[in-house]
Amino acid sequence: MSTITLEKKQIIKTLNNIAENGLNVLKGNYTLDDHSDNPDAIVVRSFNMQNIEFGNKLKAIARAGAGVNNIPVEKCTEQGIVVFNTPGANANAVKELVLTSVMATSRNLFDGVAWAKQLEGEGNQVSKLVETGKKQFVGKEAKGKTLGVIGLGAIGALVANDALSLGMDVIGFDPYISVDTAWNLSRTVQRASTIEELFASADFITVHVPLTDDTKGMFNYGTFSLMKTGVHILNFSRGGLVNEKDMAQALETGKVGKYITDFPNENVLKMQNVVPIPHLGASTQESEENCAVMAARQVKEFLETGNIRNSVNFPSVHLPYTGKRRVAAFHKNVPNMVGQISSAISSLNLNIADMVNRSRGEYAYTMVDIETDVDGDTIPHLEAKINQIADIVTTRII
Structure with a gap:
């Protein structure tokens, strides 16, 4: 990429703590000013920008992450402000937690650990109680089971490929799969022609799609009825993909064996057989650094050349x-x-x-x-x- 020399340093504002590796991309060529009322670009993580008034110099907003719910995208488009995100930068972090959850819930690990911690104070009886009590946590191995992956983007493709390495059978569904993703996906991953086919086949189902009008509540009474009894559902995408009332009923009847979600709320915490994870999917040091660097590079390239990569509105x-x-x-x-x-x-x-x-x-x-x-x-x-x-x-x- 050829760099165009700018006549004056443009101002970059950050609205959250951005990893130093990302800021280093911008240092020297730009003025970093977190108090500016009229910056040329903003780099943000989770800060809510919905009610912010933008200055007339603002050209770009880069979200160091995949979701842009905190950014008024439509307003930005109308004002000619490009909005970037960083798809794939946190993919490995999410993939690791998905596969960890598949194995841990299959082996009842979380329940077993919580039970063992309650044995504190039993003294010399702990070892005996462990040996007699462990029977209630007998689980199943992930090897040989079928994992259904809905959405084969950056995260879904990594999950699918690495699940094969665990000896799982993998079936994927994504009617909008890109050519680049298809090249990266193992040929051993089976392709479901319909989502109903995936529902009927999978012992575990993990979902990696955005929350839209079409996907909201896609896990509901009707779709649960198509699934195997005892299926484990993993949601590291968006809480709104699941109809919580229907999920509570499916967990109570045993139709869904476990619901692993990265988006706990009061309703979810009341459900039985739920594994509530406190939104840790992308919470790794490496993921935050990858997102920050990717966001900074996209802003830099746009300001200096006008080129646009990974925009959600341009x-x-x-x-x-x-x-x-x-x-x-x-x-x-x-x-x-x-x-x-x-x-x-x-x-x-x-x-x-x-x-x-x-x-x-x-x-x-x-x-x-x-x-x-x-x-x-x-x-x-x-x-x-x-x-x-x-x-x-x-x-x-x-």
Whole structure:
């Protein structure tokens, strides 16, 4: 990636403690100012930004994590602010906890440990009580059992591949699987043609999909009826994927043997045979560092080149820098925008070296590299001409 020298240091604001490795990516080229009212970019983890008013300089928000529920994405889109996340940066951390939970719950490990701790004070009787009491915690081995993986993105693919190494049979379902993920997925993973097929086959089911209108409450009375009796369900994605009233009933009847969730609440804690994990899925030092570095690099690349990777509201765009200046315009996805932008550039006797246009829903993003030199006096005129075009949201001259 070619780096474009910036005329002045831009301001980066952090709204949470961001791992030092991530901040190191930005140090030197940028001013890190956590008190700025009008930064050029924000790096955030879980801070709730829903009611924040954005300054007119803000160009990007990077979430050091996968979920962006704490960011007003629609508002950002309307104001031309790109929102990044870091898919896959915490995948290994979540994968390890998923597979740990599969083995631990299969062997009744959590219940056994809690019981053993209650033996404190029994003195010389502890060893005898352990030997007689351990029978109530006899479990089953994960080897030879079937793991169903719903969602084969960065996390799901890792879970599926490593579960095979444990000797499990793995069946996966993902109607939207990407080509890159498909290449990384072991050929031994069976593909379910329908989610109902997965429900009927699996001894363990782990889900790795976002919470949307389509997936909300996807685990419910109707889907439980399709599953094996005693199935273990693991939820390290979002609590809202499960209808809690139906889950409580399924656990009480034994239809669901155990529910392992990273999202405990008052209702969940009242259920029997629940393993409530205090949102530890991505809580490792390595995961936090990976997310911070990835978020910082994406912000840096965008500010310096206009290129976009892993945005949740802008299209993905990458154009190697080949000109003297670059125009980056975010606009409504309507006809003749590229032509109007090109005309605005040529009206100032500037030649185009390269360009790219990508759309995402109602919006699009156009980058144009200018072949000829652009002096400082011309830049404001160029920006003004492009901003005069109807349906332009924001314009940057890099």
